[in-house]
Amino acid sequence: MTMMSQRLSTRHARATIALACVGVFVSYLPVVGVSTALPVIQQALNASTAGLQWITDAFILPTTALLLSFGVIGDLFGRKKVYLAGLGFTVIGCLIALTAHSVLQVCIGQALTGVGTAALLPSTIGLIAHVCPDHRARAKAIAAWTASLGLGLTLGPLINGQILEHVGWRWIFLPTLVLGAAIAVLGALTVADSRSDRERHLDMPGQILAVVGITGLVYGVIEGGGTAGWSSPLVIGAFVLAAVALVAFVFVERDTYPMLNLRLFRSPAFSGAAVVMAVLLFAQVGLVFALSEYFGLVRGASAWDIGVRLIALNGFTVVLGPLVGRMMNRLNAGLVLFIGLLIAGVGALLVNLIDAGTSTLKAALVIGVLGIGIALAMAPITTIAVDSVPRRLAATAGSANSALRQIGSALGPAIFGVILTDRTLATLPGHLAATGLSQADQGQINGTVSAVGIQAGAFLHLSTEQSTGQALAAYGESFTDALHTCAWVGGIGILAAAAVSLVLIGVRKRSGDGNADDGVAGADSTPAAREAVR
Template sequence: MPATPTVAHSPPAHEPRRAALTALLACIGVFASYLPIGGVAVSLPTIQQGLSASTSDLQWISDAFILPMAALILTFGLIGDLYGRKKAYLVGLLLFAAGSLTSLTASSPQQIWVGQALSGAGAAALLTSTLALISHVYPDFRARAKAISAWAAALGLGMSLGPLVSGLVLEHANWRWIFLPGLVVAVLATAIGALLLEDSRSAHGRAIDIPGQVIAVVTITALVYGVIEGGESGWSSTRAVIAFVVAAVGLVGFVVTERKVASPMLSMSLFRSRAFTGAGVVIALTLFAQVGLVFSLSLFFGTVQHLSALQIGWRFLALNGITVLLGPVAGKLMGRVAPGLLLTIGLLVTGLGTLWLNTLDAHSSGGTVTPILLVIGTGLSFVMAPITAVAVGSVPHHLAGMASAGSNTLRQVGGAMGPAVFGVILTNHTVSSLPSTLAQSGLSTTDQHQVTAAVAREGLSAAGHLGLPAPATGQALGAFGESFSSALHMCTTIGAIGMFVAAVVSSVLIGVRRHKDQAPTPVDPDTTGRHRRQEQARV
């Protein structure tokens, strides 16, 4: 028996340290990519005032980051497989840094859109490359599950610290400086990763799928644009209808193209796995509800309760911080309990907590809000790590990069739809119910018409400058808060329904019992044979 195969199957002595370093850098990368999501969310009221931005402008500030993440994840996953995950990781950090610098110098909402888009493209590269790097150095399911739980905790840490860091910045400096921390982390991670990170790839005959990428970008963008435009101009408006038609045709075209192309960016064969399909649906619904709720609550806390960004950040720490604390617990439980069972329980708890948000009103204190957000965060702790492990672990090892890219694409599509849909609901329901609440506020008819016209014309941003005398302003803001609270309850109800539907999908498609391919074994069975020898020969 030749010596080479034996050496190939025996890990070198320094591999545990190398694997730990790779996991650490992966966590830093995903931490950086998620800093802006929470940080920008709590800063929206301040940005709105600083740039006189409309609600639609704010929706695009959120979606300008998430859309490129959704549209480019598959491409960067493929690029990482073909040319190296380290290269994709470094490119992602550089794009993220360029986007942060662009937003840091912004003088208009449009420039923030450009900066957010660049940062979102970088985040797409980081999400796929970091998961693929972890999957490569941890072929064993149990070790991989622990590493992925740390990855999910780093993601949650980014979302947790983002609001607090942005809040501290806004207490002492201009809102533009909220983009500086992400820039610093990206630059430092680039320097460390370029020197120390080990590269890996898994080409397996794959090639760049240009038609698939173009169709994916057009489809996802058209879908989100249609939702935002429909809420702004009406669902029957020409632009909204055209956008939805383009999205529907694009989706069909993408499936047909990926089935026919020689080297698809997302093989439709992945969806033969019930677990992978279930994981995709669950993560899309979860991120739809989670990101949409963060967007809605940020506006509620800032516009209705008039909290500062730092105060909003402390409130969101209850939601995101608990996921960081409980993430390792979820990782350990995945070695003993079926991931599908953890998922289903976590989704049910999250759904119940989201329904509990319906008790909030304009006068709800932090003591009322914090327990609710802790319940939601606890539920999410048992969703994020298991769902990622299921998606990556439900396919052969050499397809981990494509699986993580596909899962993250669905994750970001759901995340992009959250602010789009919830933003439309907040604006439309607030505007439609405002005349009724104003009529009960004691305002004069003239003042009622002035407030209604201002909100109808400018959206939710009008609440900051109604142009009424002090007593009337207080009455108008009270009516506005009541209408906004009602709109928030509609959003939270929709979010809870999404969580409950995801729980049903998880129990049916993923199951609540451990499958054979999820059992923790010393060696991943999918890495044996020809694929494993080819993988190690490349690396």
């Protein structure tokens, strides 16, 4: 290779990494940001509670269900094509939502944006793995990719908070639309394309069963945690359909050319990363949801203020990204992951220190500990998943990892929402009784919260200012009781994930160079382990 071609190759590699990071930033910019606009959308479109829930879930469902499919399509037809298609879906979805005059139209826009994210996540990981054959360079690139994802989650609420304060809610979709279109033009000109060098097939039975199984699972959780309830025939039917489809998926994927090579799970490191990713995202997104509700309903914070107070949860992923990349190379990705999970678990448990009167500084310190732990843990999970398999399977591993990320993200708010509602309703009568309010006032407050749910905290009102203040104080104490239950669930879950990582991934420094071609990194660098995932 001539010096000129080497420079061009290096330039294409850097451009590919940069645009892959910007692509995942764009895909995650609206994820949390749209949630900040839900109260405004509710008033503007006269939306029901179920309608508001589906504005968020319309994004989650296609993202989760189509991740594996787009990973295979990228392997077959080129990851650059899938990358550009993902940006195209994102732009079209934002355009539809930008011009929406109904909840249905917003949901359609969100669904197309979710399809775009499903295409961008596996394609960006595949593009990075292709241009970074050296595991050290790949670890740094994946750390930057993770930081870009965190940056989207961090800036989304802040940007939308400013937009909501100055212009209409529809304009929250404009930044993603403009950025997505601009990046698509740059990507078409500069991104280096790649595809799998092994024979692959679309595997239509596997595609259909994966979509049905994942959609049924996520839909069941969403509806079960919402107005339908867990005993609803529709919810039970969704879970039964999901179970049947996923069992059938396992049998179908034993074919010669599967969509998801189940032999990947013979790698302890890959299996450990899969479990840790699902649990960590479940706890992280669930706690973000619970803390957002706490600041909004108990502390009366605006959308902008909530974004600022929660900035550390995802912001440290951005700030510490370069440091985490260097730590993984000097120490070991498994060790960095284990340390991060321990810190995140402790941070989640420290949320028990937050109550209705906690100062902003104290809450920020608690959230900061949780954010540092998440920042240390997030990049190693993806790196371990990709490095634990042959490089030719890196995109497949990345797709599976991202699918579990989305499943955890979907389960978190649904289950934590149930905890918040049930615990608040269970403890509210006792706190109201302690205030000395009349039986009539106590009955009115209990009835309002029972009928509306935790959102009733935004408009609780009694006949006098003093009685309203007493009612709001009791509601705040009940809500923080529920928040503490969420903290225990999240903290114990993360610490359990730390134990899983210690057993399946380990913390010893690896001796090989990762998965340059057919090898398997870390604990799976034995010939038997390499053969298991061929």
